[in-house]
Structure formats: structure tokens, C-alpha cells
Amino acid sequence: MFDAQPAPLHDHTLLTPGPTPIHPRAMQALARGMLGHMDPEVFALNGEIQADLREMYGTAPETFTALLAGTGSLGMEAGFSNLVESGDEVLVCANGSFGQRMAEMAERYGARVRLVTAPLGEAIRVEDVAARLDGKVKMVAVVHGETSTGVLNPVPAIAELVRGSGALFTVDSVTTAGMEPFRMQEWGVDYTYTGSQKCLSAPPGVAPIAVSDRAFARFAARRTPPPLWYADLGGLRDYWVNRSYHHTVPVNLHFAFHAALRAALDEGLGARQARVKQVGQAVVDTLAPLGFTPYVKRPEDRLPTVLALRLPEGFDDAGVRAALRRREISVTGGLGPTAGVIWRLGLMGESARPAPYLRLMAALEDLLGEKHLAARFEEHLEGVTA
Structure with a gap:
């Protein structure tokens, strides 16, 4: 079985x-020799990683996926840096430490944060989200699995509310993607991220992200460039899609992550x-x-x-x-x-x-x-x- x-x-x-x-296949992949981050073999590997991430996240066929050179917290920060501008109304669901971290990051990037909370140990109530959601909200952000309390938030039901509101939907899938059902396209998620060291049992150091076409359109319409250059979606797309230099990626972590993700998909x-x-x-x-x-x-x-x-x-x-x-x-x-x-x-x-x-x-x-x-x-x- x-x-x-x-x-x-x-x-x-x-x-x-x-x-x-660390999964044994990832451990074995770590032992291989170094290649340059612009090597054709590395670009071929990256293409396989992107395809496998689309399967894991349940995305549309051409959805942009990539690895950020950092942990899951960089995945969280990249979403706010790229998709939020000063003065934007952002609705954040916070029922634990990582929901609160989302709110803090959004505020640091200039957002006007509307908090929807729940007591520790309880899930976010969909009706509370509905009460705070209106046409002014530019983004709704929620942690799928709140690591600090062991709570699973009702992401599919929240997603149903967000659809049609005009807001982007950001989901922290750090303790769910790769182990629990995650259906980005079906639910209407616009941006999600996890950490390599969580459900996939790869070494820490890369954060897998998926970005919808809607989110890229919002990014393209920014009035000013994103303040976080390192995780600029345009620069990332240049490297992952156009194969042009942006920054030096941790190549050996890419090989280890690829092996761990393949092991997960092979298991089912x-x-x-x-x-x-x-x-x-x-x-x-x-x-x-x-x-x-x-x-x-x-x-x-x-x-x-x-x-x-x-x-x-x-x-x-x-x-x-x-x-x-x-x-x-x-x-x-x-x-x-x-x-x-x-x-x-x-x-x-x-x-x-x-x-x-x-x-x-x-x-x-x-x-x-x-x-x-x-x-x-x-x-x-x-x-x-x-």
C-alpha cells in the first residue's frame, strides 16, 4: 500500500x-560534483523541477514555477514584495505565528492590513473573512497549515469567497504542499510557496513558488519596481524561462530538491x-x-x-x-x-x-x-x- x-x-x-x-535520494544527489548555474544541464534540471512543481501544486499547464534561493520565509516575503504596493488593502488571516508574520511583512511593504483572526487552536471562520472582504481589497493571504498550532485553515472555502472579488489570493502551503491535497488552479490560488525542508524532505535552502498569470499581470502593472531585488519576479522569470543570468542559484540544492520531489511524486x-x-x-x-x-x-x-x-x-x-x-x-x-x-x-x-x-x-x-x-x-x- x-x-x-x-x-x-x-x-x-x-x-x-x-x-x-533528508530523503535518501536527495542525500545521494547532494554528493554529485558542482556545475555552474548557467550550465545547460542545470537549465534542463530546472525545467524538470518546474514541471514537477506544477504537478505537486495542481497548477494550470503553463503556470510559472521556480525555486527561490532561501527558505519558506523568503517565499512569503517575495509574494508581498512583488504583488503589494504602498497603500494597498491586504486582508490577512492570522490564527498563529505564521499568519502574524504575514501581516507584519505586508505592513513593511506598505500595505494597509485588515486582520481576520481566530483563537489559537481554531481555524479561521469563513464568515469572518466574508465580513471584511470588499472591492477595495487587493490581496487575501492565509496560511493553509498553521505550523505554530497544528490548525488546518479552510483554504478551498476562503478561495471561493475571493474568486470574483478582484483580489489576489496568496496561500502559505509550507506544511501542506507535497503531503496534503493542494489544487492551485481549481481553487483559484494566485501565489503559493513552501519550504524544501518540510513535506518534501529536502535540505533547507530553496523555496518552491508558483505564480498565476493574474498575479504576473498585477506585477506587470506595478507603479514602481519591487523593493526586494533578489526575488523580483521579472528577474526570476528571466533566469528560469529565458535562461539569462539573474543571481547564482544553489545548484547542489536544486539537484537534491529535484530528487526529493521526484521521490514524492513517484510514491504518489x-x-x-x-x-x-x-x-x-x-x-x-x-x-x-x-x-x-x-x-x-x-x-x-x-x-x-x-x-x-x-x-x-x-x-x-x-x-x-x-x-x-x-x-x-x-x-x-x-x-x-x-x-x-x-x-x-x-x-x-x-x-x-x-x-x-x-x-x-x-x-x-x-x-x-x-x-x-x-x-x-x-x-x-x-x-x-x-
Whole structure:
């Protein structure tokens, strides 16, 4: 049912919401010799990356896709730099740290930000977006999977509101693209980005983006050039489409990313979604008797790739995580208001497999004096071979 070639278990087990363990095919690609960024072989590779990104994102056939030479935060910033001008009304949905980061970036580029918020652990309400959306709004921006709280926001429903409003629709797909359904063309998304080190298990350092024709038209109509030269869409298109020099791209990261993305597409996005769901549910069921409970109350609002679990009463969060780290197991706690309240367990790419979580359960058995955690986890995983 699943790809039967799990990543080898290295000395350190990463169960964080990013980065994720590097896929073996990406690791192998990293070892190849250096080529110049203007080499014909690199341009051919880039063309394959662009085609594969269109498949991953579910874009129109000729949609512009590319890799930015930076992490997902550069993908976020590039969208506002290129598509927002001073004085533009931008509606930002913020129900966690990364939605708030969107709002801050938009303001730095001169936008007049309208915030739509939701309490931590809750999804953005579509009716709240509808109440703030009017013909003056130039862009609506939302985080699909809010990494800081493990919430999945209703992007398809928000997209339906935005269609026909004249506003561009920007979606942060950092913890969803490549693991959860993402349908850029069908939903009407104009700009999206992720990070290579998230669902695709490639090394950090490149941010895959996709830009609609509508967004390029908005870019072309700018009154002034984008303030961020490095990620100027025109310069990027010159390099990726016209094969002319813009800046030196990290060639070896391109080869590694290409290998990781191909591995994901070879496995099948549906198969990846299924193993995330099954491994995540097994973790929840195994830890429930200890008092761990889902932080996000409504099941439909839970982000499968970042499992947010409320800690049991009296649980020594910092102490247990430090003890796990001494055993070469990394688990991430909460951010800001949720520090000491939740764990955020990554289920992206190569971390969404039984082997690393089996190692976690064995360690927790010893640290917490709880018997049979590993055996219980294996029982819940019956039939999963990944």
C-alpha cells in the first residue's frame, strides 16, 4: 500500500515541524560534483523541477514555477514584495505565528492590513473573512497549515469567497504542499510557496513558488519596481524561462530538491496523505492513555502534518524534551502562548513513517516508566508497511 523503502534511521531522530530527515535520494544527489548555474544541464534540471512543481501544486499547464534561493520565509516575503504596493488593502488571516508574520511583512511593504483572526487552536471562520472582504481589497493571504498550532485553515472555502472579488489570493502551503491535497488552479490560488525542508524532505535552502498569470499581470502593472531585488519576479522569470543570468542559484540544492520531489511524486501524493493520517492516528491513540489530547478540538481543523498534542497535567515538558534530546530524539514544544502547553510533532516527508515514532515510544517508555508504549504503537499501526 505504501512505498516500502523507508529512510534509514540515522543516529538523530527528527520529529519536529521542520526540518525533516533528508530523503535518501536527495542525500545521494547532494554528493554529485558542482556545475555552474548557467550550465545547460542545470537549465534542463530546472525545467524538470518546474514541471514537477506544477504537478505537486495542481497548477494550470503553463503556470510559472521556480525555486527561490532561501527558505519558506523568503517565499512569503517575495509574494508581498512583488504583488503589494504602498497603500494597498491586504486582508490577512492570522490564527498563529505564521499568519502574524504575514501581516507584519505586508505592513513593511506598505500595505494597509485588515486582520481576520481566530483563537489559537481554531481555524479561521469563513464568515469572518466574508465580513471584511470588499472591492477595495487587493490581496487575501492565509496560511493553509498553521505550523505554530497544528490548525488546518479552510483554504478551498476562503478561495471561493475571493474568486470574483478582484483580489489576489496568496496561500502559505509550507506544511501542506507535497503531503496534503493542494489544487492551485481549481481553487483559484494566485501565489503559493513552501519550504524544501518540510513535506518534501529536502535540505533547507530553496523555496518552491508558483505564480498565476493574474498575479504576473498585477506585477506587470506595478507603479514602481519591487523593493526586494533578489526575488523580483521579472528577474526570476528571466533566469528560469529565458535562461539569462539573474543571481547564482544553489545548484547542489536544486539537484537534491529535484530528487526529493521526484521521490514524492513517484510514491504518489495520495499514498503520502494516507500514511500521514495512519501514522498520526497511531501516535494519538498510543499517547492518549497517558493524558495527551489533541490541542485542536474540531477534527476537521486538525493539520495532519503537524500533530499538536496538549500535554498531560503536571507533565515536565522541558525536562522530558531535554532527556529525549540526549537520546538523539528531537521533539518541539509550543511557541509563545502554547509553550509548555503542547508538543508539535512533525509528520512530514520522511518523518511520517513508523520507525522514528517507534523510537520515540521506546524512549518514552523508559523516561516515563510507562510499559508497552512501543508495542501499543505497533498494534495501532497494523497493516502500515511504510
